[in-house]
Amino acid sequence: MSESRLEVFLARIYVDQTAREKFLADPRGEATRAGLAAHEIDDVVNIDRDGLELFAHSLEHKRANKHGHPKN
Amino acid sequence: MAVGAEAVAVVVEGEMNVDRFGLGWRPRLAAGILANLDRIDIVEVIADDYFRAPRHERRALQTLAAQTPVTLHGVSLGLASAVPVQTRRLDDMARLCAAVAPESWSEHLAFVRGGGIEIGHLAAPPRTEATIEGALANLARAKEIVGVAPHVENVATLIDPPGSDRDEAAWLSAIIRNSESKLLLDLHNLHANAINFNFNPCVFLAKIPVERIATIHLAGGKWIGRNGAQRLLDDHLHDVPDPVYELLEEVAARAPQTLTVIIERDGKFPAIESLLAQLDRARQAVSRGRARALKQQVAA
Secondary structure, eight states: OOOOHHHHHHHHHHHOHHHHHHHHHSHHHHHHHTTOOHHHHHHHHTOOHHHHHHHHHHHHHHHHTTOSSSOO | OOOGGGGTTTOOOOOOSSOEEEEEEOGGGHHHHHTTTTSOOEEEEEGGGGTTOOHHHHHHHHHHHHHSOEEEEOSSOOOSSSSOOOHHHHHHHHHHHHHHOOSEEEEESOEEEETTEEEEEEEOOOOSHHHHHHHHHHHHHHHHHHSSOOEEEOOOOSSOOTTOOSOHHHHHHHHHHTSSOOEEEEHHHHHHHHHHTTOOHHHHHHHSOGGGEEEEEEOOEEEESSTTSOEEEEOSOSOOOHHHHHHHHHHHHHOOSOOEEEEOOOSSOOOHHHHHHHHHHHHHHHHHHHHHHHHHHHHO
C-alpha cells in the first residue's frame, strides 16, 4: 500500500487552517495540485463543507483544551 | 521489532456467560470505581495512557487487572487506513497486553494521521475498497504482533467522509465479515451519525453482522454548529441519552450472544452514583431486549 494521497490531503485540511482556507477558495485547484485522482477531485470538490468546518473547529477546541485522548 | 508469540498466550477472551456492564477507567473515576466493584463487572482502560507510563502506574494497572476483568482500548493506531499501521505502535500494544493480560483489546476503525500530520482525533476514512483492504491488512498485522485480533469500533464523524463510494454499514460489514475481529459497536457514535447524516439506525443494525458484536459503548454528546446546520458531537462529556438506551434494547433483541456494555465518560464527571445509575439503565435496556427476543421466539 502506498501513502494515500487522499488521506494526506484530508489530514491537512482538517488540521491546517491555512490549507483549509486555500482549499475552500479553490477546491478543484488545490485537489489537483495535491495530485489526487480525478474521481477523488470530484469528491472533495463536493465536500460536506458544514461538516468540514465543524470537524476542524472541534479539533482546534480539542487542542486548545488539551482534551485528553483522540477519542470521539 | 514485533513482540510476537509471548503476548499471544496472555490475551485471552474472557468467558462470557452473562451480559456484563462496566465503566471506562479514568483517574477521576478511580476511587468511585474501586469502591463499587460489586456493581461494575468490567473496566475498560485506555491503553495509550500506559505505553510510556512509569513502572508504578503499570503495576497499578496490573493490580487492577488482578481484581476485576480489564479490557484495553487503543485510540491511536489508525487501523482503518490505506497506510500500514506502524509496527512500533503495535509493539507498544503487544507489550502492554503481555504485562496486563487483559481479556481483550480494541481499537477504532479510523485514520488518525497522514503525511506526517497527526489529526489528533479519530477521523472516518473514505469508505472505499482501498480502506477496507487497508484495514484488513492492518488487522492481520495487529493479530500477528499482539497475538489476538482487536475488537474494532465504529467511529462518530461530523463530516461525511469525502471519497466514499458506500455507506457506513456496508463498509463496516465488509471489514467485520472478512476479518477475525469482533465488533465493538458504539451506540452513541451510531446515534450521532444517524442524526447527522439522516439514516435510520435500526436499518443500520439490520445490515451489519450483529452476531459479531462483542462489546457496546455508550456515551453522551451535545449539539454544535449554527442554527440550521447543527450536528451532534460525541464528546463523552454528557449523560447517555434516551435514544441510545433504546438502541441498546434493539441490539439486545437482535443479538443473542452475551454482550459487554461499557459507559465512556471523559470529563464533566458526575458523582459515581450517577454513572452507576446509567449502568443500571443499561442493564434494564438489555433485559427488555432479551425479553422481546424471547417473546418472539415463543410466538414463532
